[in-house]
Amino acid sequence: MDKLRNNIVYVLSLLMVLVLTVPGVFRPDALFDMATYIHGQVLERFGWAYLVAAFLFVVFNLYLALSKYGKIKLGKQHEKPQFSYFGWFSMLFAAGMGIGLIFWGVAEPMSHFVNPPEHIEAKSGEAARFAMQYSFFHWGIQPWAVYILMSLCIAYFSFRRGMRPLISSCFYPLIGDRIYGPIGYLVDILGVFATLFGIVTSLGLGAMQITSGLGEVFSFHAGYTAMLIVIAVVTVLFMISTVSGVDKGIQILSKTNIVLAITLLAFLLVVGPTVFILNIFTNTIADFTSGFLSMSLSTNPFVGYEWTESWTLFYWAWWIAWSPFVGLFVASISRGRTISEFVAGALIVPVLLTFIWFSTFGGSAFHVELTQESGIAGAIADDVSVGLFLLYEHFPLTSVLSLITILLLSVFFITSADSATFVISMMTSGGQFYPPLWKKVTWGLVISGTAAVLLYAGGLEALQKMAITAALPLTVMMLLMCVCLYRGLRYEFTVEGGPEGEKARGYME
Amino acid sequence: MLKSTLIPLSLKEPEEKLMDLAGFISQFGTEKVRLLHVFSGGEDEKNRREFELKEREAVFRNCGMSAETEIRSGTIASEICKTAAEREVDYIAILWKKKNMIRRTILTSPDTDLLRLCSYSTLIFKPRKEVRFVKWEWGKRAGGKEGKDRHRKGPNHTSRPARIVYATDCGRADKKVMPYLKSLSFGAKELYLLHVRERAPDPESDRKRQEELSNKLDTLAEQCLTNYDHVENTMLTGAVRRRIPAETRKRDADLLVIGRNDKPKPMDKLLGSTAESLPHQTHCSVLIIA
Numbered sequence: 001m002d003k004l005r006n007n008i009v010y011v012l013s014l015l016m017v018l019v020l021t022v023p024g025v026f027r028p029d030a031l032f033d034m035a036t037y038i039h040g041q042v043l044e045r046f047g048w049a050y051l052v053a054a055f056l057f058v059v060f061n062l063y064l065a066l067s068k069y070g071k072i073k074l075g076k077q078h079e080k081p082q083f084s085y086f087g088w089f090s091m092l093f094a095a096g097m098g099i100g101l102i103f104w105g106v107a108e109p110m111s112h113f114v115n116p117p118e119h120i121e122a123k124s125g126e127a128a129r130f131a132m133q134y135s136f137f138h139w140g141i142q143p144w145a146v147y148i149l150m151s152l153c154i155a156y157f158s159f160r161r162g163m164r165p166l167i168s169s170c171f172y173p174l175i176g177d178r179i180y181g182p183i184g185y186l187v188d189i190l191g192v193f194a195t196l197f198g199i200v201t202s203l204g205l206g207a208m209q210i211t212s213g214l215g216e217v218f219s220f221h222a223g224y225t226a227m228l229i230v231i232a233v234v235t236v237l238f239m240i241s242t243v244s245g246v247d248k249g250i251q252i253l254s255k256t257n258i259v260l261a262i263t264l265l266a267f268l269l270v271v272g273p274t275v276f277i278l279n280i281f282t283n284t285i286a287d288f289t290s291g292f293l294s295m296s297l298s299t300n301p302f303v304g305y306e307w308t309e310s311w312t313l314f315y316w317a318w319w320i321a322w323s324p325f326v327g328l329f330v331a332s333i334s335r336g337r338t339i340s341e342f343v344a345g346a347l348i349v350p351v352l353l354t355f356i357w358f359s360t361f362g363g364s365a366f367h368v369e370l371t372q373e374s375g376i377a378g379a380i381a382d383d384v385s386v387g388l389f390l391l392y393e394h395f396p397l398t399s400v401l402s403l404i405t406i407l408l409l410s411v412f413f414i415t416s417a418d419s420a421t422f423v424i425s426m427m428t429s430g431g432q433f434y435p436p437l438w439k440k441v442t443w444g445l446v447i448s449g450t451a452a453v454l455l456y457a458g459g460l461e462a463l464q465k466m467a468i469t470a471a472l473p474l475t476v477m478m479l480l481m482c483v484c485l486y487r488g489l490r491y492e493f494t495v496e497g498g499p500e501g502e503k504a505r506g507y508m509e
Numbered sequence: 510m511l512k513s514t515l516i517p518l519s520l521k522e523p524e525e526k527l528m529d530l531a532g533f534i535s536q537f538g539t540e541k542v543r544l545l546h547v548f549s550g551g552e553d554e555k556n557r558r559e560f561e562l563k564e565r566e567a568v569f570r571n572c573g574m575s576a577e578t579e580i581r582s583g584t585i586a587s588e589i590c591k592t593a594a595e596r597e598v599d600y601i602a603i604l605w606k607k608k609n610m611i612r613r614t615i616l617t618s619p620d621t622d623l624l625r626l627c628s629y630s631t632l633i634f635k636p637r638k639e640v641r642f643v644k645w646e647w648g649k650r651a652g653g654k655e656g657k658d659r660h661r662k663g664p665n666h667t668s669r670p671a672r673i674v675y676a677t678d679c680g681r682a683d684k685k686v687m688p689y690l691k692s693l694s695f696g697a698k699e700l701y702l703l704h705v706r707e708r709a710p711d712p713e714s715d716r717k718r719q720e721e722l723s724n725k726l727d728t729l730a731e732q733c734l735t736n737y738d739h740v741e742n743t744m745l746t747g748a749v750r751r752r753i754p755a756e757t758r759k760r761d762a763d764l765l766v767i768g769r770n771d772k773p774k775p776m777d778k779l780l781g782s783t784a785e786s787l788p789h790q791t792h793c794s795v796l797i798i799a
Binding site: 156157161162163172173174176177484487488491492495496 | 707708709710711712713714715718746
């Protein structure tokens with residue numbers, strides 16, 4: 001049965017890649033038009049549902065953490081966490097959003113500052129305040145709540161209840177043994193779909209940006225050949241990392257990332273406009289907390305709807321689409337932690353670090369833009385990837401900072417790619433924690449090959465939009481997962497006598 | 510045990526239905542019946558209603574039970590509860606009048622209020638075959654030319670319950686209900702022990718839980734074997750409020766027995782307890798043991 005299941009999900013997922021990549025190679029425009037249409041329709045019609053769902057996930061996570069269910073461990077009750085806090089936070093951050101912060105740390109506040117919703121005057125004080133507040137919001141609580149929910153469900157049903165670490169396992173309380181049939185396959189294939197196309201587009205677009213950055217520093221033409229070389233190098237590195245497993249490669253790379261990121265952060269905080277940054281941090285924390293509820297549920301149907309659609313709703317769909325990957329990965333590194341510890345840790349530390357990051361990089365960019373009229377905001381409006389490098393030009397050790405950033409980007413890429421390869425291999429191996437080597441290699445090559453081919457032919461963005469469209473069924477799935485998780489936890493208390501109950505211990509030994 | 514009962518009447522109940530109820534509760538070993546009518550009105554009206562209520566006593570006496578009447582004024586559900594407490598009856602029997610959801614939500618239903626307020630054992634009696642009446646003149650039997658329109662539709666009804674379904678929670682409720690099932694047969698020959706369970710969060714725990722519940726049901730069945738010709742266990746997975754009515758229909762049960770939960774879940778306070786909701790969904794009579 002397991003063999004059949006593994007092969008069905010594996011074969012169907014490979015077929016899906018082929019079916020969607022071929023039009024991307026031969027008819028990239030047609031694929032882009034179709035993907036744009038579907039993506040636009042979904043956002044326009046169901047955007048509000050993303051907002052409501054993400055807010056519900058926040059409430060649900062907090063409820064679990066603060067209720068009696070918070071004491072339940074994601075594993076056997078006597079188990080201790082596999083990773084130290086530093087290793088865990090590093091991997092959480094690397095898988096969750098590390099790479100995004102490098103790009104958007106400067107670019108997002110500047111973009112909102114130049115192009116705010118129509119009711120706010122561009123480049124005004126109000127626009128700057130709005131820009132920081134919404135940067136915090138888009139990268140703050142909700143994204144992590146989405147990831148936490150997915151991770152909690154997978155971790156609970158796999159480590160505590162002894163099921164395979166698959167998304168389909170989470171639906172056992174609702175549909176029972178049908179998770180081993182077509183419904184289960186469909187759920188897992190959807191997870192593979194969102195993860196695979198998410199990572200393919202990230203790898204493709206990321207290779208493009210790394211090549212541009214290297215071209216700026218070393219003054220060479222960032223053509224297709226250079227991009228291909230970057231992809232090849234990244235592929236070799238992430239394959240080495242993924243083959244060596246989570247305990248070694250991914251953990252070491254993630255820790256390196258965090259050290260590099262904190263070094264950059266500390267440098268800019270000390271050398272940059274420290275007081276201005278701290279003022280921005282304090283002020284935006286106040287704006288964020290006081291406006292949290294309003295931002296969480298504002299679809300702005302009267303004014304600013306288009307802005308909300310292209311930013312907030314896009315982000316929410318992206319976080320949800322990305323959640324199977326992050327969820328599975330974070331679950332696999334969170335064994336042995338209690339629900340309270342998991343929710344508090346994943347909701348406080350990464351969010352706080354994100355806020356400090358945005359305040360430092362966004363704040364420095366604002367300072368440079370407002371005092372020196374640097375034109376960073378204008379340049380970002382044309383190309384978001386140049387923001388950080390332009391900012392460095394106003395600080396000492398520009399080349400060193402740029403090189404560290406490129407290194408950071410590359411390492412983040414490698415960590416994302418190897419954890420995605422690990423997760424996809426796991427999902428297509430019936431949830432084996434140590435998927436076969438050949439599957440890891442196959443998926444690694446499929447990811448890189450698809451990215452390289454689509455980079456040449458075009459069609460990467462179309463694929464990205466299709467991956468984001470998967471957020472719609474995933475949202476429904478995640479809402480059902482809340483029900484399943486709640487039922488599981490309630491069952492543990494009502495039937496098995498709670499986490500320390502004799503039955504619970506007996507059942508799970 | 511179920512020796513005395515309080516039966517609230519609106520005085521609109523057809524005699525034939527009351528006869529069915531009387532026949533039904535006589536199978537419970539009920540010996541003493543107290544008929545209660547709650548109304549608001551003047552003294553003349555009270556006398557008239559008292560007279561009408563007295564007329565109903567005969568129905569129960571004919572089934573070998575002693576009957577008394579009582580008239581009270583006030584809110585129906587509260588007065589019934591008060592009387593039950595004061596008279597120390599063993600249970601309350603209600604002749605169920607079906608109301609659709611919109612009607613009972615907007616106009617409210619004394620029966621529904623009673624189920625919510627009352628913590629007594631309660632029988633909700635539903636005659637198995639509906640009797641259609643154009644107008645029933647109390648005291649005149651159906652017959653003759655006028656009586657033709659008043660006859661029962663369908664086969665003759667028997668008030669003796671043939672099949673009983675006990676929806677057990679395999680927990681606290683058994684302690685309350687089992688003494689009744691063990692000592693009273695209710696005149697039934699077949700007893701079905703039904704447990705509707707929630708699915709465990711994983712297959713292994715689910716299997717173990719099923720084994721455990723199956724053993725519990727077997728133990729319950731053994732305890733009841735002396736009282737019934739046929740005892741059968743059924744275990745289902747799903748929502749209690751949906752599966753129990755479906756199973757009683759499938760088994761063509763005449764009586765559903767359930768225990769009232771002393772510790773309602775938070776959602777029960779909002780949506781109403783299982784005991785409150787089941788009478789609306791089942792086709793047969795329901796005995797709620799408190």
